[in-house]
Amino acid sequence: MSAEPILRVESLAKRFGGLQALGGVDLSVERGEFRAIIGPNGAGKSTFFNTMTGLLRPDSGRVSFEGREITGEPPHILARKGVGRTFQITSVFHDLSALENVQVSLLAHARRAWSLWQRARTLYAERARELLELVGLGKNPGRLAGTLAHGDQKRLELAIALAGEPRLLLLDEPTAGMAAQERIESITLVHRVASELGLSCVFTEHDMAVVFAVATRITVMHQGRVLAEGTPAEVRARPEVQQVYLGETA
């Protein structure tokens, strides 16, 4: 393992009008980590994600990936550098087939999105099928993504993200909108795939059962700042964490 963290965030700040959504967030994620970011609603988790991934411009602070600064880089550049992400509200290509969804990602990753003449139908189709198999969607590759069940769309989105061969995968509430049992299955799938591929992951999550099932480290956010950080056991033991977060749900 190299000494350089795969992701380093320093004093990241973002203000919306009078609201300090992020008040200087620091975060350091080592290679191979499966890091959970938790916090009550409004803690700034989504803003943090969107500011890290180029959707919002930070007011100040710095984000580095593998030692190179990526602050404020647009999403497509981040993707090309090896940062993948999934969305809280499932984000797939609804009127493309499951297979085409993954093909589009593979084509972009291979810098083929600008091939104007070649027929795309069979390009990377084999690899796309493998990725669908990997996330458990091998059965109906021709089905329109929009007609898949919610959980299956989440899997598909994971396959889309994986097609880009990211080294860091950022998942914003990967189990949002799922039933309790499905959540554990879903995050276990992400965890298994990430371990197999040697990915580092950062994910936000509400469900403590999900967090404690897979996270190697946990960062607790509260009111736009990092309140605590540590292993699951350490975080669980911190009184201030119990007060602001675990206390609410227990």
Add this chain to the structure above:
Amino acid sequence: MSRPALLALGAGISALALPLALSDFWIFIAIEVLAFSLYAVSFNVLLGYGGMLSFGHAAFFGVGGYAAALLVKKAGLSAGLAFALLPIVAMAISAVVAAVVGFFSVRRSGIYFAMLTFAFQMLLYTVALKATGLTGGDDGMTGLKPPGMLAQPFVYYYFALAVVVAALYVLFRLVSSPFGYTLRALRSNARRVQYVGVDVRAHQLATFVITGAFAGLAGAVFALSSGNVFPGWLNWTASATPIVMAVLGGVHTFLGPALGAAVYVVLEVLISGRTEYWPLAMGVIILVLVLLMPNGLTGLLQRKTA
């Protein structure tokens, strides 16, 4: 032989044999159908594949028409050379204009994109209207004709057929290519596609330029058949034409808008020959279409054959 192949063969033979069965008047109409097919398909690559509703596509059709007229009348080239250069020049000039319009327009999406294309079109319309020395102003440019044999309608028909079929083939390859797949993904979910590494604006701009160039080619083909170009070609009302053709034929198939163009042009000739209320008839047709056949004529055909 598969059914699509048989259909294509049938359509090919009909297209080749058509002038033998038609009067000169209807050959002109057939050329108009060809030009507008290309125009409508180019528009639909933007709308149906790219999700970009342009209110200014007529600008490029018009620019292509004027490019053709200027090349033939004012460039001082021999008639043959001017004609040989025509497709390339019309496409190149339309592409340059589309690049400028697109550069600003793709920065916004939805209705704001539509309004920007609309604004640029009005600008170009005013140029066509007021730059009298170059464009003839309100009178347009008239008396255009192709050189030699090509001035005969049925010969020009074959020229138009070759150009339009070749252009449609290029556009078909485009939508079937990785570029086209990415374009459909972009229409479906622009945010997601950024995160797989696609530069959304660049992709939209390229699509805008390519479709603008083909609209220009269609305008040039039509200009030399009709013999004239008028500023009205660039007026905003003219931009409704490809929208109606695309919706009429169906925006979910590649050739749907071409079918829509054929039906539109022929209906216009038949109805406006009998009554001055052609716009009324068109309004009724659009109403029926949108309410009863949301996927256009091709959607209807697919339902019947399914």
